[in-house]
Amino acid sequence: MNETEWLVEWFRNRDEDVTFGIDEHYVENGALDSFGVVELIEGVEQNFSIQMDEQVFQDPNFFTIKGLAEIIAKKRTGT
Amino acid sequence: MTADATSVLEKRFRDSHDSVLLHTIDGKKLTYGGFWANAKRVADDWRSQGVRPGDKIAFHMENSPGFLCCYLACAIGGFVACPVTRDLSSENIDYILKLIKPAKIIEAAPEPIFELTPAPASEMTLEISDITMFVIIFTSGTTGRPKGIVHRFEAIIGSASSFGKLSGMDDQTRLYHVLPMTYMAGFLNTFMAPLLAGGSVILGNAFSPISALNFWQRPDDENVNTLIITPSIAAAVCRLTRDQDAGRRAVSNMRCIQSTAGQLNSAIRSQFLEIFGHPLQDCYGLTELGGPLTTQGPDDARYEESVGRVLPELDCVFRQTSSDEDELWIRSPFLMMGYLQEDGIEPAELSDGFMATGDLGLFQGDKLYITGRGKDMIVRGGVNIAPIMIENVIGKLDSVEDVAVVGIQHDFWGERIIACILAKEGMDFKELTKEIRRHCAEHLPVNHRPDRSVIMDSFPRALNGKVKKNELREQITDNDLE
Numbered sequence: 299m300n301e302t303e304w305l306v307e308w309f310r311n312r313d314e315d316v317t318f319g320i321d322e323h324y325v326e327n328g329a330l331d332s333f334g335v336v337e338l339i340e341g342v343e344q345n346f347s348i349q350m351d352e353q354v355f356q357d358p359n360f361f362t363i364k365g366l367a368e369i370i371a372k373k374r375t376g377t
Numbered sequence: 378m379t380a381d382a383t384s385v386l387e388k389r390f391r392d393s394h395d396s397v398l399l400h401t402i403d404g405k406k407l408t409y410g411g412f413w414a415n416a417k418r419v420a421d422d423w424r425s426q427g428v429r430p431g432d433k434i435a436f437h438m439e440n441s442p443g444f445l446c447c448y449l450a451c452a453i454g455g456f457v458a459c460p461v462t463r464d465l466s467s468e469n470i471d472y473i474l475k476l477i478k479p480a481k482i483i484e485a486a487p488e489p490i491f492e493l494t495p496a497p498a499s500e501m502t503l504e505i506s507d508i509t510m511f512v513i514i515f516t517s518g519t520t521g522r523p524k525g526i527v528h529r530f531e532a533i534i535g536s537a538s539s540f541g542k543l544s545g546m547d548d549q550t551r552l553y554h555v556l557p558m559t560y561m562a563g564f565l566n567t568f569m570a571p572l573l574a575g576g577s578v579i580l581g582n583a584f585s586p587i588s589a590l591n592f593w594q595r596p597d598d599e600n601v602n603t604l605i606i607t608p609s610i611a612a613a614v615c616r617l618t619r620d621q622d623a624g625r626r627a628v629s630n631m632r633c634i635q636s637t638a639g640q641l642n643s644a645i646r647s648q649f650l651e652i653f654g655h656p657l658q659d660c661y662g663l664t665e666l667g668g669p670l671t672t673q674g675p676d677d678a679r680y681e682e683s684v685g686r687v688l689p690e691l692d693c694v695f696r697q698t699s700s701d702e703d704e705l706w707i708r709s710p711f712l713m714m715g716y717l718q719e720d721g722i723e724p725a726e727l728s729d730g731f732m733a734t735g736d737l738g739l740f741q742g743d744k745l746y747i748t749g750r751g752k753d754m755i756v757r758g759g760v761n762i763a764p765i766m767i768e769n770v771i772g773k774l775d776s777v778e779d780v781a782v783v784g785i786q787h788d789f790w791g792e793r794i795i796a797c798i799l800a801k802e803g804m805d806f807k808e809l810t811k812e813i814r815r816h817c818a819e820h821l822p823v824n825h826r827p828d829r830s831v832i833m834d835s836f837p838r839a840l841n842g843k844v845k846k847n848e849l850r851e852q853i854t855d856n857d858l859e
Contacts, residue, residue, distance in 0.1 A: 313814070328823050332758070333789045335586040336613050349619060352591035 301346070301367035301374075308341055309363070320363040342366070348373040382507045382534035385573070386452065391498040393575045396548070400579040400599060401442050401489075410495025416449035417496055419487050423454060430455030430504055432480035433513070436559065437461045437470070440583045443486030444558045445568055451511065452530065455504035456480075458512045459525075460559035464760075465515075466822045469523050473515055476525060476717055507531035513717055514561050514664050517754070517761040525717030526664045536667035536711035537569035539688045543672050544603075544633055544660075550576030552603040553596045555584040555610070561668040562638045562759070566660070567605050570669075576603075584610045589617035597627035604634045607759035608641045611657055612789040615648045628655040635660045635672065638759035639791040640747065643682055650679065659684045661747055663734055665725060666691075667711025671745050683744035693745070694731060695738070704751050705738045706731035753846065755784035755792050762794065762825055764846075770820045771796055771813055771827075776804050781836055781844040782827065785853060795858070796827035797849055799836065806832045831857040 299307070302320060309316050309329060316329055324330045330338065339350050348370065359365020390409050399407040407415065428434065434456050436447055451458040459477045461470060474482070505511060511530035518524035546552075552571040556563035571578055579599045582588050584606070592614050596604065606614070618624045628634070636645075637660040649657040656678035662669040673685030687693055690710050695703040708730045715722040725732050735752030738745055755762040764782035771780040778799040784792030800809050810830050817826045837848040 328818060331823055332586050332613070333609075336589070336616055336789065339586065339590075339617060350590060351619065352587075 301370045302363060304345060305342075305363045305367055308338065320367075321365075323361045324363065325361055342370060346370050346374055382531035383503045383505065385534055385538065387501050387503060389573055389575060390496075390501045393548070394495065394498050396575065397577050398572060399442055399445070400577060402580055402582065405491050407442065407489060407491065408495055410498075411491065411493060412446065412489075413449065413453075413501055414493045414496040415443075415487075415489045416446045417453055418490070418493065419443075419446055419450035420454035420456070422487075423450065423456065423481060426481065428454070428456060428480045431457065431509070433457040433459050433477045435459045435461050435474060435477060435479040435482040437463065437482060437484050438486045439463070440554075440558050440563070440580070441486040442489045442580060445578075446487060446489060447483060448512070448564065448568070452503050452505045455506075455509070457510045459515075460512075460564070461515060462557060462559040464822055464824060465523065466820075466825075469822075473523055473525070476719065477513060505530050507534075510714060512564070514559075514564075516560075516664050517763045517766070518716075522766075527714040527717050527722050528667070528711075529714055532667050532711040532713070533565060533569060534573065535690070536669065536688075537565050538573045539690055539711075540566060540669040540672065541570035541574040543686065543688055544570065544635065546571050546574035546576055546603065546633075548575035550574055550603050550632075551579060551599065551601050552576060552605065553579050553581055553599070553601040555581040555588070555606065556638075557583055560638070560759075561662070561664045562605065562607075565668040566635075566637060566662075571603070584613075586613050586617060589613045590619055592618060593620070593624045593627035597623060597630075600630055601627070602630050602632045604631060605660075606634070606636060608636050608639045608645055608791045609758040609789055611636055611641075611645050611649050615645065615652055616789075618652070621652060624653050628653045631655055633675065634658060637662060637669065639756045642786060642788065642791070644788050646678070646682065661685075661736075661745065663707075665713045666707055666709045666732060666734070667713075670707065670709075673744075677744065681744065683741065683746045685745065686743055687745055692731070693740070696728075696733075698737075698751055702737050702749070702751060703739060705734045705736050705745075705747075707734055708732070755782070755794055757784065757790045757792050757794060757824060759791070760824055764794075767794065767796060767817070767821060767825060767827060770817060771798070774812060774816055776801050776809050776812060779836065781846060781849055783846050783850050783853070785850060785858065787828075790828075793828040793858075794826070795853060796830045797836065797853070798830055798832050799834075800832055829858055 393409040397406045398409045398412045513525045515523040550571045554567045635658045641659045658673040658678040661671045661684035671685045671687050692708040698704045715724040737749040738747045767782045781797045787793040813830045837845045
């Protein structure tokens with residue numbers, strides 16, 4: 299399962315009815331609230347054995363599945 | 378009660394004229410004199426646009442130094458500050474604006490001019506009077522509509538002064554401000570109280586999980602010694618602080634870390650103490666009674682789950698509710714003028730000068746313990762949420778026979794919103810849950826949407842048919858919440 303697939307699955311596990319594009323802002327569209335963001339960060343860190351830092355939040359892509367998948371992939375490869 | 382609140386505030390600005398009041402996020406500073414000059418400029422600008430003393434001004438904007446200037450501009454010009462939080466539904470925002478009929482709506486905060494010549498101390502005079510309306514704070518009402526809580530100027534000044542003293546604030550206080558400025562805690566506890574003590578306010582971004590990863594950097598850099606947060610912020614910071622050494626370093630400078638706007642549960646208390654080595658001091662309050670009502674000392678907060686000592690100006694008694702529980706009633710000189718209504722101000726319902734808090738509690742020595750809630754209200758992430766507002770929305774669905782919404786304790790939110798549903802016969806439960814979710818997403822603001830919907834066979838009811846929510850809460854199982 300790649301990063302995008304894992305993230306889509308993560309959102310579906312929270313709400314199987316959820317439907318939104320992978321380039322949509324998942325907080326602005328109401329798919330995730332602030333507690334959800336906390337859980338997402340923890341889930342990503344645990345699953346991919348990476349550590350998030352505040353730098354990633356400067357990147358507006360953090361808030362889309364597509365962008366976050368890219369951030370995770372970069373962290374995993376250390377680029 | 379402060380004999381002359383206007384003099385108290387004027388004197389503070391004169392006495393602290395050259396001291397720094399505000400440190401902005403981008404590293405700029407405003408002295409008390411500079412801050413006054415900026416607020417005066419804003420007040421003069423509004424006057425030139427026809428705003429008159431007693432007129433209401435709606436603030437509908439993000440946290441900023443200019444937002445705080447607007448509050449002082451209201452005191453300088455004798456206007457009424459009406460902060461309107463941005464996370465309300467558009468329907469409720471319209472309702473509030475219709476109710477207050479503002480002379481002006483401010484949606485973009487005025488940018489402070491840092492080079493502005495500080496106001497001369499001799500010209501620091503306020504047009505507002507002690508007993509006139511100064512601020513209207515909106516909070517969720519038990520009817521489901523926001524309630525406008527109207528406060529006199531002297532109540533705000535008196536409450537902020539007393540709370541600051543009880544919290545140990547003084548001219549050395551450096552408070553880190555991360556709470557929404559539209560709420561009482563983001564205005565009175567975290568701005569007016571340190572200001573009246575002659576201290577400084579270090580502005581941070583309004584808190585979000587995004588800032589939690591690096592929460593301690595700015596307090597550490599700015600030698601912050603006072604922090605006021607909510608239980609949800611404390612929970613997020615506990616979970617997301619990645620550099621715990623940095624956290625402990627920042628916290629080692631702290632004289633006081635308070636948690637307000639929601640019940641602090643023991644899990645967050647002990648987690649915070651364990652991770653950061655500093656106790657989280659509880660602070661209980663009610664906007665109607667002037668905002669903060671108690672504060673816990675740091676030593677007490679290590680060992681006790683009280684909400685601390687009560688402000689010395691308050692009188693507390695307990696009276697039995699119809700279900701034989703001890704409800705806390707308080708008499709306060711900082712009591713609101715009343716609730717804003719279409720046709721004026723409706724005063725608080727008092728009995729011998731005491732107002733019911735809706736909370737249950739007891740005293741042990743001079744420490745107050747809050748043991749439960751008598752009124753039908755959920756506090757999620759520091760925001761009061763009226764269950765009836767959600768019940769009215771869900772109840773409109775044809776497939777729902779009846780609905781009762783309750784709060785269930787949660788480590789992050791304080792309480793989670795659980796919608797208990799009686800379905801019409803023959804309904805597919807899974808489909809119904811989806812329908813409720815979709816319907817709430819359309820009709821409720823994000824923070825009012827149920828975290829879970831639980832389908833039940835029946836509700837426990839009193840003889841008059843009213844749902845017994847305490848019993849209902851007990852019927853919700855852990856399985857229901859997964």
